Structures are given as C-alpha cells and as structure tokens.
Amino acid sequence: MKNLNHLIDLNDFGKSQWDEIINLGEKIMDNPHIYEASCRGKIMGTLFYEPSTRTQMSFQSAMLRLGGGIIGFDNPTASSVMKGESLKDTTKTVSGYSDIMVMRHPVAGSVKAAALTADCPIINAGDGGHLHPTQTLTDMLTLHKEKGRLTGLKIGICGDLKYGRTVHSLVKALSCYEGNSFVFISTEELQMPEYITAPLEKWSKSDSIDEVIGGLDVLYMTRIQKERFASEAEYEKQASRYILDAEKMKKAGDDLIVMHPLPRLNEIDVAVDSDPRALYFKQAHYGMYVRMALILIILNYNITPPVLLKGEAQDGDGGIKCKNENCILQKEPHLPHSFIIKGGVATCEYCESRQCI
Numbered sequence: 001m002k003n004l005n006h007l008i009d010l011n012d013f014g015k016s017q018w019d020e021i022i023n024l025g026e027k028i029m030d031n032p033h034i035y036e037a038s039c040r041g042k043i044m045g046t047l048f049y050e051p052s053t054r055t056q057m058s059f060q061s062a063m064l065r066l067g068g069g070i071i072g073f074d075n076p077t078a079s080s081v082m083k084g085e086s087l088k089d090t091t092k093t094v095s096g097y098s099d100i101m102v103m104r105h106p107v108a109g110s111v112k113a114a115a116l117t118a119d120c121p122i123i124n125a126g127d128g129g130h131l132h133p134t135q136t137l138t139d140m141l142t143l144h145k146e147k148g149r150l151t152g153l154k155i156g157i158c159g160d161l162k163y164g165r166t167v168h169s170l171v172k173a174l175s176c177y178e179g180n181s182f183v184f185i186s187t188e189e190l191q192m193p194e195y196i197t198a199p200l201e202k203w204s205k206s207d208s209i210d211e212v213i214g215g216l217d218v219l220y221m222t223r224i225q226k227e228r229f230a231s232e233a234e235y236e237k238q239a240s241r242y243i244l245d246a247e248k249m250k251k252a253g254d255d256l257i258v259m260h261p262l263p264r265l266n267e268i269d270v271a272v273d274s275d276p277r278a279l280y281f282k283q284a285h286y287g288m289y290v291r292m293a294l295i296l297i298i299l300n301y302n303i304t305p306p307v308l309l310k311g312e313a314q315d316g317d318g319g320i321k322c323k324n325e326n327c328i329l330q331k332e333p334h335l336p337h338s339f340i341i342k343g344g345v346a347t348c349e350y351c352e353s354r355q356c357i
C-alpha cells in the first residue's frame with residue numbers, strides 16, 4: 001500500500017487523531033465560512049457501488065463547502081464497471097483524476113484492496129457488512145456535542161448487530177475510551193460478531209429494549225440489513241422484531257439520547273421523532289462537518305484555520321483597518337473590525353475588500 005493517508009478502519013488513525021477530527025469538525029460547525037476556500041482546486045472522487053444518501057451527499061456537500069470539486073458515480077452501471085472493468089482498474093484510474101477518493105462497496109475488504117494501488121488517499125464509506133469509519137466519526141462528534149463526553153457511557157445498541165457495519169466501527173472506537181460499557185440488544189441470529197466482542201471488557205447481551213432502556217445513556221438503533229440476507233424468508237424472520245416507540249421511551253431517563261445512522265425502516269416509530277431525546281436527524285447533519293474536518297486532515301491542506309480578528313482595530317494602534325471607502329466600517333466606525341486572515345491577505349468580513357498584511 002502506498003504511504004498515503006487512507007482511512008479504511010478508524011484504527012488506521014490514532015485516538016488523538018480521532019479527537020483532532022472531532023474538534024476540528026466542531027470548529028468548522030461554529031465558523032464554516034472560514035473554511036470555504038480551504039480545498040479550492042482540489043477534487044474528490046466518490047465511487048458508490050452501493051446505494052447511499054447521507055454518506056454520499058454529506059461527503060459531496062463537505063467538499064463543495066470547502067471550495068473543492070467532485071466527480072464520481074452513484075450508480076456503477078453508468079460507468080465502465082458495467083463493461084466488466086475490475087475494481088482495481090476503476091479505482092486506479094479515478095485516483096489519477098482525484099486528490100481524495102471516497103468509496104462504498106458491497107464486499108468486505110474492497111476499499112482496503114483499492115487502496116493497494118490507488119494514487120490518492122481513499123476513505124472507506126462502507127465495505128459490505130464490515131466497517132463504516134466515517135459514520136463512527138459522525139457518531140462520536142454527536143456524542144461529544146450532545147453528551148459532552150466520549151467516556152463513561154452506557155451504550156445500548158439494538159437491531160442488526162451481525163451485518164450492521166456502523167455498529168462494528170462504533171464499538172471498536174468507543175471501547176478505546178475509558179469507562180464505556182455496551183448492551184447488545186438483538187435476536188440470537190443477529191448478534192454482534194465475535195471479532196468485535198472478543199476484545200471488549202464491559203459488555204452484556206439482552207433481547208429486550210424494555211428491560212434495559214432505563215439504565216442507558218445512549219440507545220443506538222439500527223436497520224435490519226435486508227440486502228445482506230441469504231433470502232427474503234430469512235430477512236422476514238428478523239424484520240420488525242425491535243421497534244422503539246413512545247411507550248418504551250417513557251421507561252428511559254431524561255438524559256438518554258437516541259441515535260440511528262439512518263435510513264430508518266420501522267425500528268423507530270415516527271412518534272419518537274418529536275421527543276427531544278431523538279437525535280438522529282441532528283446526527284446526520286453533524287456528519288457533514290466531521291467529513292469536512294476529515295477531508296482537511298487527510299489532505300493535510302490548509303488545516304490551520306485562518307485567524308479571525310474581531311474588534312479593537314483602531315487608527316494608530318497597529319490593528320488592521322478596512323481601506324474600502326464604501327465599506328460600512330467607514331460610516332459606522334464603532335462596529336468591530338473583523339477580517340479573515342489567510343496567506344498574508346486580510347479580507348474584510350463586511351465588504352470583502354482584500355489587503356496584504
């Protein structure tokens with residue numbers, strides 16, 4: 001594998017880098033305009049061999065909001081994949097057109113395989129039922145923002161724990177933070193794989209949401225992954241077994257938060273959406289900021305945010321003054337002078353006139 005900053009499994013990065021991504025994501029969320037030109041001239045290739053709404057669009061929107069461009073496909077039948085081109089050849093080719101690539105594929109290990117020959121960094125946007133590291137970054141930012149911590153949490157995870165790649169990545173990551181414990185709520189058939197539970201210290205199993213919801217800080221619901229079952233009949237046996245509804249929510253604490261990577265089928269009743277503890281749509285929104293941060297960190301490109309100067313700049317004190325005679329700052333001098341400083345150029349936040357500093 002080339003020595004590029006690929007993200008295949010979150011454990012490819014150190015825990016301090018996860019924190020760096022989450023912190024940068026939160027900074028971007030607070031001041032998105034500061035970063036709007038950070039990826040100007042850069043191109044992201046998005047190769048989605050499997051359906052996607054949130055992951056694909058949040059990545060695309062992240063790159064566009066950073067000033068970059070996007071190429072790619074969301075339907076491989078409209079590309080040379082349809083003519084029988086191999087994964088290696090497609091990804092190698094697109095990596096030559098891109099500065100960073102995002103890929104989702106139905107086969108476990110496929111993104112790692114693509115990274116072996118890719119000429120640009122590649123991000124795993126979901127490889128079969130295996131891993132989904134950027135959903136986990138989204139989940140971690142959500143927990144940090146909404147619970148204020150990533151430690152000491154009791155996390156219930158419910159639904160398809162066998163095929164649900166988001167929860168595999170999530171448990172791997174959260175088990176690296178102190179004091180977290182897990183309750184896996186599923187049928188016998190859809191339990192968490194052994195390779196995920198084996199390294200865990202604190203975890204238990206349950207087959208009932210009702211029995212455990214009262215003691216949880218977080219309830220992470222998931223969809224039964226129909227597309228990964230051997231037959232429709234096998235899927236039907238598992239469908240609709242766990243449904244979170246308003247009745248069950250009555251048994252939960254006031255501080256519980258309900259998360260879901262989405263899409264939802266019927267595992268969360270729509271009546272729960274208006275409960276302030278239901279955070280899944282917010283979670284999807286946060287995903288865009290964490291992906292902006294990830295792109296910046298992987299490209300190692302302008303990641304130091306330009307300094308935003310607020311106020312105080314007055315004549316003779318050495319501060320910067322806007323020189324545009326038509327700027328509101330000349331007419332209303334009491335206003336705080338505010339500039340975005342980048343690459344030796346200060347841009348007035350009011351009139352956008354630029355001056356070298």
Ligand code: NCD
Binds near residue numbers: 054135223225
């Ligand atoms: C998930 C996925 O694709 O793994 N969705 C997502 O990326 N937000 C969850 C799912 O499909 O159930």
